[in-house]
Amino acid sequence: MKKLVIIFLLLSSTTVTAEAWDLNYEVSNLYNGGTSTLTRHFAPEVLYGLAEVQYKLSQQSGVHPIFLISADNIANAYAFQDRGKPVILLTIPIIRALQNDVDAVAAVIGHELAHLKLSHLFSGQMTNLVINLLELFARKEIDSGLSGTGRAVADVVAQLSADAAKGFYSREDEYEADAAGVQYMIAAGYNPEGAIRLHQILNQSNASFFSTHPTSSERITRIYALAGQGRNNQPTHNNYSPNINSRLPACSGNNVQTWTNCYGVATWPNGSKYEGEFANGQPHGQGSVWLSNGNTYVGQLKYGLAHGQGTYTWGPGSNSGDYYVGGFINDKMHGQGTYTYSNGQIVRGVFANDKFVR
Ligand SMILES: [Zn+2]
Known part of the structure; x- marks a missing residue:
């Protein structure tokens, strides 16, 4: 197993243009009768639903990340460590693509949790990734006081994806994350077929998910087998x-x-x-x-x-x-x-x- 490398640095505070929200913070705001900017993008039920899926799967995986939603125009999902804290980030377009299919939502969150649990790392040009980050930090003004570094980090990640992220997981990591993710799904009561539909939905939408989570016919075959195993566990x-x-x-x-x-x-x-x-x-x-x-x-x-x-x-x-x-x-x-x-x-x-x- 690869060692996890912390790739994010904390810089001094000024202002921020980052558009990312902490899901649980926003949802608890709504529960308490407050407002959330996220309701411009999603019905409150969608946000509650996301929080529920994320909670159930976190319980199963044993990883409890900060869960961010970013205003990026590319459908993707990321898992990373921010100074030792696990973070999962989903972009608004990927949630939009999946929001009517709770099992597909569970599949993407389970998959990202598995990357964290298994300490998978973006392989490829790590050096380039760090250089890119440093450039972005130099170019951007970061406010560390705004809901922690999460927002700043989210912004950096969103930028990275916009610049076509240099990092991606290895195929072996993808197989592992699919397998573990499906196990979390089944244990939490979701239909593992969601993992198949996740693939299908993202395949036909304008998603960059597969640029960072490489797919292949072998991966698809394995996902079918995984979903089939899970099916036998269904009542x-x-x-x-x-x-x-x-x-x-x-x-x-x-x-x-x-x-x-x-x-x-x-x-x-x-x-x-x-x-x-x-x-x-x-x-x-x-x-x-x-x-x-x-x-x-x-x-x-x-x-x-x-x-x-x-x-x-x-x-x-x-x-x-x-x-x-x-x-x-x-x-x-x-x-x-x-x-x-x-x-x-x-x-x-x-x-x-x-x-x-x-
Ligand atoms: Zn992946």
């Missing part, structure tokens, strides 16, 4: 506390055909499994499907069929490793969507009846 009966994404109560009774307007887990004799909302005994609403052939679907359903917005992922077999994110009608790709082949090739546009149109 296979209906004693399931509703996912916080669903406002519906837990389904009761063992007869799935009677389930309606509730949230539950059902397994079919052929091995296919569904977790999500039900109506009239059928998967209906928001849910996740694991088909016996290894294909998965996460999204909206209408009486057992993919219908609305969702993500379909092909397991082993034909189209293995491909996935589609976008609109569905009656189980077919239909509407605006993005089809990503396992080799990374992307087809984006309008689909109709399972086929790409334009």
